[in-house]
Amino acid sequence: MMKQLAYKIGKLSEQEQWEFDCCDSLSRDIEERILLGFVWMKLPYFDEKPYRIFNTMKEYKEWLNKEIPRYLGYNQIDD
Structure with a gap:
């Protein structure tokens, strides 16, 4: 190489x-x-299931805020 x-x-x-x-x-x-x-990073929060289904974007954002560590940068900032 x-x-x-x-x-x-x-x-x-x-x-x-x-x-x-x-x-x-x-x-x-x-x-x-x-x-x-x-x-390549193993992200246990995202990789633990093959997929997730949310009925609304709001549910998805709530899941992110609740389950995903802030340092990954996926959380919503509250105004």
Whole structure:
């Protein structure tokens, strides 16, 4: 897969790090970019059942607010 190893010694400026990361990502073929572009996470709240059915959007939002941890970002913000 990854054909070359590139590294820099010392601390890079933010601009240098950005350029280095861009060059590094452009050196990969499309399959590597796709493979590295996805982060697979097991979400026990969503993955515990194959599907859920809600009669209304309100029911769905209530379920999200009640069951899903806030850090996942699916909760509704109360005004």
